[in-house]
Amino acid sequence: MKNPYLSHPAKIIKIIPQAANIKLFRFKFVREGRYHFAPGQIIELSIPGFGEAPFAPCGAPDKEYFELCIRNVGKLTDRLHAMKVGDTVGIRGPYGNGWPISYNKKHITENKNLLIVVGGLGLVPLRTLILGKDKYLGKNTKVQIFYGARTPADFLFRDEYDAWRKYGIVIDLTIDKECAGWHDCVGLVTTLFDKKRVVNNAQAYLCGPPIMYKFVLEQLKTKHFADKDIYVSLERRMHCGLGVCQHCAVGHLYTCKDGPVFQYEQIKNIEGAI
């Protein structure tokens, strides 16, 4: 019987600092070639002696490597942040279901546009989708991003925004509080709904701190988004990644196995989901 807890060694091949305490790590498997995952899925990263934790890969699709963007917040991530190019970690997965484009083509056939609403690190699980827009969404799909961060220095992947814009993606940014040198929007990510024109005929993909969802959902309702057109990526504690250990259970669903991306329609009546 195959051991589902066994991880595969992957080497760090590049480290790119992103923001305070946040680094983008590029990995390559020691034994295998290409790494297949759908945007929004998760993997379990482990370092012997420091434990395991789930992360969402965020690199460009169809590469010989994969990327994880990780904030230093605990024992495992602290160790990872101390690692250098050439060091090895363990990876198992991918697990769960990502953004709906990854497992059905409905999104493209329905010809819906896409509004991405993210806060803080929430942009991470969407970067693969953004970098592979044509592949996943088709050339004609319009993509708009509402992105809120604490300060201008907290915006992730900000040296890529020009390239994304050239690609036809609209990016609207906002920061929590006024700050010298910042001439754009100020306020929580929900303020963008009042200040910016929302792309028409769209689905919405949400990812951010748990507190964000309730307020963004309210805004989406005022813009007449149907519950079936809203997708949220949920955060929960995970241990096994296989839908067994119960830590990530939300109602009758498991965040690791059935999510982390859920259609809002599917979870709106579950006590404690949002």
Next chain:
Amino acid sequence: MTGAQLEKIFKYLKNQKWRIFGSAKISGEEEQTAEISPYLKAHQPIDLEPMPAGRLQIKELESINELILSDELPIYPFKNLFIPECETLFEYKGNQLTESDRSHKIALFGINLLDLKAFNLYDLVFANDPYYQRRRKNSLVIGYATNLEKDVYGRNYEPDILEHVHFDIFIEGPSMHSAKQGKLNSEKYKIFAGSIKGQRILEHLGYKKYEYIEFNGPLVNKERMNELRNKLTNHHQQKIWDELGKRCIECGKCTIACPTCFCFRIDDEAGLVENTGVRTRCWDSCYYREFSEVSGPSTSSGQDNKPKFLTTTAQRIHFWYYHKFARIPDEFGIQGCVGCLRCHQVCPVDINIKEVLEDVKK
């Protein structure tokens, strides 16, 4: 089968190097939960009461003289023999992981029907788990009941109950509180075989009067299961959980005593030699505050300050009930409770599962 023949089976297994586990009387010296759960002990703020003398507990048995065959439930179930309270998944040296295999040939002698029902769930939950499956394969399960009509609480079993539980051999007959007493029981035990493994052992010992029972899948009272599932899923009553949240002290004893509870956590433990250690899988309890903790900035000052999703006692006790009576039925089509009532028996604040479920049904 006679009592003397039961003894023959016991001795045969012993000779064949099976480690035999079964119910034995508690002397009153053993400290409660120390044997079954150092982890629970670590969570207890105060010294624990000694184990109640006279009750039964599952122990490794050296001779049949220690064995008690009775409908009485042992104070804790046998789940730790299949999913140990803490087990090593891997040993590591640098980045090299080596899968740990510490399974032994284990024979369970005289397991009651309610506890046997728990296998139905564990076999589904751990269907793809190599550690559980190895232990299961290396086990011999001998069930026991004084009768196949009523359980220890006087409730009726489902019809043809033996077709709906897993066992290798099943013994039906008078209770036995000592081997001496057992010997007096001549021709009083009815024997069933539930697997080829069980059949072979019986035949090897020259016993042919057994009845073969084919496992026919778990039996479910669909009406009752769906009623509870529907109430919990579609008619959430916060008041019930708020009230229970005020009483429950989150000791986690019910999760230890429950034969179906199986939540676990995975952690790394460094060894004494640099770059070595183990990755462990240990029981967890959804009543503990860290169960749903995630990384991120603290939400308040004090000890209980990590962000989490089950933030109140009420939410945590609801999580436990929801798992057993809604999530497991949704996932596996059976109920996550075998009706052993151990959770009530060990509860220090007298939370009675029967009363809670009655409230949910209202």
